[in-house]
Amino acid sequence: MTTASHSTRGIAMVLLAAMLWGTTGTAQSLAPAGISPYWVGALRLAVASAFFALLAAPALWRRASAPRLPWRPVLLAGMCVAAYNLSFFAGVKASGVALGTAIAIGSGPIWAGLLQTAAQRRWPAPVWWAGTLLGVAGGAAMALNGRSSVSAPLAGIALCLLAGLAYAAYALLNKRLVAQAGAASVNLAVFGTAAVLSLPVAGALGGPLQATAGTWAILVYLGLVATGVAYLLFSHALRHISGATAVTLALAEPVTAFALAIAVVGESPSAMAFWGLAGVLAGLLLVIRAELRAQAVGRRALATDRGSQPPA
Numbered sequence: 001m002t003t004a005s006h007s008t009r010g011i012a013m014v015l016l017a018a019m020l021w022g023t024t025g026t027a028q029s030l031a032p033a034g035i036s037p038y039w040v041g042a043l044r045l046a047v048a049s050a051f052f053a054l055l056a057a058p059a060l061w062r063r064a065s066a067p068r069l070p071w072r073p074v075l076l077a078g079m080c081v082a083a084y085n086l087s088f089f090a091g092v093k094a095s096g097v098a099l100g101t102a103i104a105i106g107s108g109p110i111w112a113g114l115l116q117t118a119a120q121r122r123w124p125a126p127v128w129w130a131g132t133l134l135g136v137a138g139g140a141a142m143a144l145n146g147r148s149s150v151s152a153p154l155a156g157i158a159l160c161l162l163a164g165l166a167y168a169a170y171a172l173l174n175k176r177l178v179a180q181a182g183a184a185s186v187n188l189a190v191f192g193t194a195a196v197l198s199l200p201v202a203g204a205l206g207g208p209l210q211a212t213a214g215t216w217a218i219l220v221y222l223g224l225v226a227t228g229v230a231y232l233l234f235s236h237a238l239r240h241i242s243g244a245t246a247v248t249l250a251l252a253e254p255v256t257a258f259a260l261a262i263a264v265v266g267e268s269p270s271a272m273a274f275w276g277l278a279g280v281l282a283g284l285l286l287v288i289r290a291e292l293r294a295q296a297v298g299r300r301a302l303a304t305d306r307g308s309q310p311p312a
Contacts, residue, residue: 006239006240007240007241007291007292007295008292009240010236010237010238010240010241010246011237011241011245011249011288011291011292013234013236013237014234014237014241014246014250014252016233017229017230017231017233017237018230018249018250018251018253018255018256019252019256020225020226020229020230020233021226021230021250021253021256022252022253022255022259022260023225023256023257023260024226025097025101025257025260026260026261027218027221027222027226028040028218028222034210034215035206035211036205036206036207037090037092037093037206038086038089038090038198038201038202038205038206039202039206039209039211040089040219040222041085041089041090041198041202042086042198042199042201042206043199043202043219043223044085044219044222044227045081045082045085045194045198046199046223047219047224047227048187048191048195048223048224048228048231049188049191049192049194049195051223051224051228051229052184052187052188052191052192052232053188053192055184055188055232056182056184056185056188059182059184059185060185069177069180069181069185069189073177074177074189074190074193076169076173077169077170077173077174077177077190077193078190078191078192078194078196079194080166080167080169080170080173081190081191081194082193082194082195082197082198082201083166084166084167084170085198086198086201086202087159087160087162087163088100088104088160088163088167090159091104091156091158091163092160093156094152094155094159095153095157095159095160096152099143099152099160100152100156100160101143101254101257102139102140102143102254103160103161103164104160104161104163104164104167105164105250105251105253106136106140106164106251107160107161107164108165108167108168108247108250109132109135109136109168109244109247109248109250110132110133110136110164111165111247112172112243112244112247112248113128113129113132113248115169115172115244116242116243116244119172124242124244124290125290125293125294127286127287127290127293128244128248128286128294130283131248131282131283131285131286131287131289131290132248132287133283134279134282134283134286135248135251135282135284135287136251136283137276137279137283138251138276138277138279138280138281138283139251139276139279139280140276141272141273141276141279142254142269142273142277142280143254143276144272144273144276145269145270145272145273167247168243168244170190171234171238171243171244171246171247172243174235174238175238175243177189177190178235178236178239179239183232183235183239184232187232187235191227234246234250241291241295242291242294245290245291248283248284249284249287249288251280251284252280252284255280255281258273258277
């Protein structure tokens with residue numbers, strides 16, 4: 001029962017994180033124009049790193065002699081976060097917000113399922129795949145929003161696909177790391193690495209930084225809330241659910257963006273977008289069902305193994 005409640009808590013944490021991620025597009029739309037997307041991606045990582053440093057400082061001080069995190073997974077996870085942020089913002093700028101976000105977020109669960117299959121040499125359950133593909137299709141319908149076709153440069157599509165791959169790889173790596181240390185400490189190491197890698201790239205590709213007070217306010221929000229708090233929730237959730245499921249549940253992000261587009265921006269979505277919304281919600285329910293079923297099977301198998309062991 002305790003493990004089941006932990007799984008439910010993990011699912012709720014990812015859904016809440018996805019809601020916070022879903023505010024990113026609206027926040028950017030309210031920011032003054034002119035700042036490079038490379039700077040947006042890099043600076044929100046820097047702000048998030050400062051947030052994680054404040055959270056992790058007491059624990060790191062008390063456990064100064066504790067074993068350090070393995071540097072190779074941390075470096076690789078940091079590279080994935082840096083690649084995701086830089087490629088996502090650049091890809092969205094090239095492909096358009098709706099299409100770019102749909103490609104990046106929609107491809108993430110598929111990448112995660114394939115990567116987890118390669119790592120574990122076992123396919124996720126058919127129900128998981130059904131829910132994932134239904135959610136991805138629903139997200140695509142929401143992005144199309146009644147249009148019969150969309151166009152985007154190949155470079156923009158490639159950047160968005162790279163963002164999805166990088167995000168999926170980060171989630172699977174982070175699941176291993178949070179099993180060894182606290183979420184704040186892990187995120188400090190990973191996002192600090194990502195910020196160090198991203199800032200020079202932003203300086204080289206984004207040109208001189210030109211940001212107004214309004215721009216900084218948006219960047220602080222993106223760094224503290226849409227990145228810091230959201231990824232802290234996501235990391236805690238990875239202690240209780242699989243990495244592939246966590247990535248798929250992030251499809252709740254466009255649901256939040258959809259609601260904000262109506263309530264804040266004043267958009268009028270088409271019937272196709274509402275059907276897509278229904279597809280995303282149905283897909284999420286199937287994925288949640290598959291995750292809870294897999295957790296129940298794992299608990300029964302563990303109980304059987306313990307019961308079959310001879311007494312010491």
